[in-house]
Amino acid sequence: MAGKTLYDKLWDDHLVKQRDDGSALIYIDRHLLHEVTSPQAFEGLRLAGRKPWRIDANIATPDHNVPTTDRERGVEGIVDPVSRIQVETLDRNCDEFGILEFKIKDQRQGIVHVIGPEQGATLPGMSIVCGDSHTSTHGAFGCLAHGIGTSEVEHVLATQCLVQQKMKNMLVKVDGKLGAGVTGKDVVLAIIGKIGTAGGTGYAIEFGGEAIHDLSMEARMTICNMAIEAGARVGMVSVDDTTIDYVRGRPFAPSEEQWDAAVEYWRTLHSDADAVFDKVVELDGSEIQPQVSWGTSPEMVVGVEGNVPDPDREEDPIKREGIVRALKYMGLQPNMKISDIKLDRVFIGSCTNSRIEDLREAAKVVKGRKVSPTLKQAMVVPGSGLVKAQAEQEGLDKIFIEAGLEWRDPGCSMCLAMNADKLGQGEHCASTSNRNFEGRQGFGGRTHLVSPAMAAAAAINGHFVDVRDMMN
Amino acid sequence: MRALQQHKGIVAPMDRSNVDTDMIIPKQFLKSIKRTGFGPNLFDELRYLDEGKPDQDCANRPLNPDFLLNQPRYRNASVLLARRNFGCGSSREHAPWALDDFGFRVIIAPSFADIFYNNCFKNGLLPIVLSEEVVEKLFQETYANEGYQLDVDLEAKRVTTPSGESFDFEVDDFRRHCLLNGLDDIGVTLEDAEQIRAYEEQRRETAPWLFNAGR
Ligand code: SF4
16 A cells, blocks of 8 residues: 555544545644634524534634734724724634634734744644635644635534545655745745646645755745645645754643654654655756746746746637736736836735744845835735744844834735735735735735745835845 | 525626636625625626725716626626636635625536635535536627526536536535535534544543643
């Protein structure tokens, strides 16, 4: 018999019941909640007279709607009344059911996918779900982690299980060494550019290879975060020393007495050498350039030295139509150089790139420089209150502020513009987030996805430049 | 949940690939804490010429005359015909809620994003995967015939055109069973409560750190 993949192992370890019809009951170790996708689930519980199955498996925090300024005022500081009601509803639901919540004024508050790992609430080998598609982030720890809809949020609250079909296995192998200035974000954008936004549909993707295991946990999280942009609900990296070192000592991590047994188990969380994948994709890490998205889908991406594509050269009619539509929306000309795209705003933040390492990389680029006067705004939004505190301890806030970037409070912010931070119509933004869909960052806004270092370089120049040219 | 066994309805052709959930229901409408009322904001940015705001009366907003759901022939559509990778993007269940609230019951496409596909079944909507060629043919027939309807039979797993041509589709048994019978799947899962508890106990023994409270 062939060996097991990491996904097979995680699946087997969480299987409560295999049903005859092919569906299975999977146990959920950790359930993360935020204000946008949970209110209807709590309401459903109440209407059915049900109670949460296991209260201590749940952790909640408001992130999507929270303002990134004026936070001392707490919920009162949320200007939009509809947003405020949503945050208050989360508070009320968590209080009523006794669920641990890092509220808006708690220093542990932050983007749900930043705080899970930060607290050690994300542990290797766990099954983790959240009503948010970027839950794939947690797979960086060798977890089975994926996003769910609101009905499933209710289902997990009520039963601690999910009804699932097993996915297929895909290995994305990135070998070689990444060049200087090339980050996890560039790797994942290059992968999506290669396999497309539906390339991973129906699969659980394991990211492997030398280039991946050379990366920090932060960078692995960036990569797994965007598995969903490649169509895969699940992205994973197997456990190694980097994983274990990261987890040690965090608030929810195993205690001293539990530690050795936990580590022994975690060491098994990798695909066996003879495991068989349904699909394997290989990339050479040394060839990956810093990436910039030019269109309205994350697969519409190119190296910074490249050009905007020419639809006339695309043979697939559906794709050609997609390029024409995207260029029109983005206000770009075919064949123009990526470095000629002028920017209006820069956003450094989101669950993809708002961790301490991301902020350090951006700070390194802007240090001693000034934001281009042609920009309307450049902002840095840390992923959590703890990331913010850490950055301030390292003096990163001062570097940003001196360079002319705004230093904000934690939340999703301009990643999806549910709070006050958004793009104006037609504005171009270099953004470290994960989605460049039409209107994502504001009505008529134009998003270009990049790494924190590339966003920082763009902030200084007012247009895209190759960050590698600024590094000496 | 509302059951669906058979459905016959007018087809609306959404002729673009990678329709994402931000397009289906833009984020400003996700602030609602209810499950209903999203229909007027379905495809908001394509459907109206102005920027939509939550809690606004959509009746007086300027419509984009080119958008399909604003054309009289598609206004009463209940079957949405779409291109590949429909529903990609976020996990927001507001997307199927909005489609449902507008009146759609069936969505046909060559492929769907996983989470969206799954969310549809939880809300009495049936997503059907047909081949790229068949979908193309249905697009042509829809354009050519005003009032074009499709007849969908979930029991038989079959879509039939007005000319009597039919296409079989796949759907897994559990989802089909729940949708045919309008089952609440939380109730179904809780029938296995004992097994869940047994699993939990065994995990508490072998992996106690999974149950830690924070320090
Ligand atoms: S940062 Fe953006 S992508 Fe991440 S959870 Fe928040 S809104 Fe979603």
